[in-house]
Amino acid sequence: MSVQVTGISGIPLIQKGDDLPAIICRNTTFEDEDILCIASTIVSKAKGYTRALADITPSPDALRISGLTKEDPRFIQAILDSSTEIIQEYPFILSEVPCGHVGVRAGVDNSNIEGENIIILPKDPSAECREIRDSIKKITGKNVGVIVTDTCGRAFRRGQCGNAIGWAGMTAIRDFRGDHDLFGLELEITEEAVVDEIAAFSNFIMGESNNGIPAVKFSGCGTWKGHDSLYFTKEEDLIRKAMKR
Amino acid sequence: MSVQVTGISGIPLIQKGDDLPAIICRNTTFEDEDILCIASTIVSKAKGYTRALADITPSPDALRISGLTKEDPRFIQAILDSSTEIIQEYPFILSEVPCGHVGVRAGVDNSNIEGENIIILPKDPSAECREIRDSIKKITGKNVGVIVTDTCGRAFRRGQCGNAIGWAGMTAIRDFRGDHDLFGLELEITEEAVVDEIAAFSNFIMGESNNGIPAVKFSGCGTWKGHDSLYFTKEEDLIRKAMKR
The missing domain is CATH 3.30.1330.100 (CofE-like)
Structure with a gap:
């Protein structure tokens, strides 16, 4: 072959x-x-x-985890919003997303995108x-x-x-x-x-x-x-x- | 590319x-x-x-794990002999081998070899x-x-x-x-x-x-x-x- x-x-x-x-x-x-x-x-x-960080209001959970990981609480909130189950919170969030994939930060990505925006994974x-x-x-x-x-x-x-x-x-x-x-x-x-x-x-x-x-x-x-x-x-x-x- | x-x-x-x-x-x-x-x-x-199963005498640990996994205790002994650290014993042995790789049954393999012999991974x-x-x-x-x-x-x-x-x-x-x-x-x-x-x-x-x-x-x-x-x-x-x- x-x-x-x-x-x-x-x-x-x-x-x-x-x-x-x-x-x-x-x-x-x-x-x-x-x-x-x-x-x-x-x-x-x-x-x-994609989402604009400016549009995201962090929950108490996002603020708490952000205190551990030292990441932007709005970024943490986007990860929580994208996750169906949190497996680990620290030193990084490891979670399951709707399609069944388990990944770091739910695949939410702040690289290769302009400005204060983030890319989220397709749901399906x-x-x-x-x-x-x-x-x-x-x-x-x-x-x-x-x-x-x-x-x-x-x-x-x-x-x-x-x-x-x-x-x-x-x-x-x-x-x-x-x-x-x-x-x-x-x-x-x-x-x-x-x-x-x-x-x-x-x-x-x-x-x-x-x-x-x-x-x-x-x-x-x-x-x-x-x-x-x-x-x-x-x-x-x-x-x-x-x-x- | x-x-x-x-x-x-x-x-x-x-x-x-x-x-x-x-x-x-x-x-x-x-x-x-x-x-x-x-x-x-x-x-x-x-x-x-490679090793011949007939040449292997199982230790008490191999006999105990073999009672859990229902595998040949001599096969279990070969896995223990190939491992530097056991991470999990059951439902299958997951262990580290000398080169640092972590794998199921330490990579010990009883397929694609003639007779009652097993293949073990190269140490290095x-x-x-x-x-x-x-x-x-x-x-x-x-x-x-x-x-x-x-x-x-x-x-x-x-x-x-x-x-x-x-x-x-x-x-x-x-x-x-x-x-x-x-x-x-x-x-x-x-x-x-x-x-x-x-x-x-x-x-x-x-x-x-x-x-x-x-x-x-x-x-x-x-x-x-x-x-x-x-x-x-x-x-x-x-x-x-x-x-x-």
Whole structure:
């Protein structure tokens, strides 16, 4: 298997109302089964999922946490507003967001945006992926898989990696259960989180800071079978249980 | 940036004593700055980092944990022998291994090996990478980065992804601290775990079970600056602290 991975250059600074699929299609070509990874930042900016700090009034909880983290209480309030469950408050807020993703500061971001504004994650990133996939189909006639990515820290390991927070046109997990190993032993527990593996490498191509490559195309990944249960339920999640204890 | 990612086919079942770099170089060509990802399984098999279950006598601790996990007590003993710190015993052993990696069952593997034998992780995977890198340089004259990968579960998210457990010819982390975002704001905390992002996608190309593609070549990744502190110290590691509490 050989896969070509290409950073899509030429994408301008995205503004609210911009037609992201049209802009991307002007800067690359697609074939059926290509996979497009898009940084959540530009999805949120195109859709206007941003907030002005001046419009936010911090709650007593936000003021209390802000005393611990030394961050702007309005920024903390935006994180609380974006979260469905707070797992840890300090030294940084770790929380679950509506789609099931668990991330630092609920993915609320004050970088790569003008002035005293913040970017918040799309509430339903997979719905955004389906919409982008449908638009690309209309523009190009091609069936393209779409992944929305965000960067996250990890347990036990320093540094951020790209994660998938939404996807369309593929399953999140490639499921090998029932397959056999090289010696015929049946594999019982092998579920591979392929959307995260693809998102991770797309983040390598995007880079960070001022690179300005918020979209990456994968050609040649093929297809797979599996399921979409990417997130542990609270009952299954041993690490969440330990942190809430 | 455009990167070509190629699964290296034609690698036979690896036996103890096999010259892995020579076998890989017979099945692909390299250019300077290419990155080669190799599954830890074949590094361990080539070097004889395997054990026969029949040779292992379980300790009282292994017998006690085996009563909880319902796994072979000799298999549990091999995990304990491979671990420097046990973080969790049940429902599966989660532990640190000598190189600093934290993984399920210390990476001890009873799949893809003949008979009642198990594969254990290399004790110093980065030393294995340096050796492979040096051998490839001797054979081809090319400077190739090398990553040894293993598959691991994650916090909060279902499914395994490829992780880097050793590397040579690059730094583990690409360090953007001091860089500026698109609007000139200085980035304070962006350290990107690029070896894990590359290892993750190599695992997608390798597949699991019976694919038989244990090595993947990346061409066009370029170079970066950073550091090698991929693992949190115990003091920094909030999740480990919560699990040990």
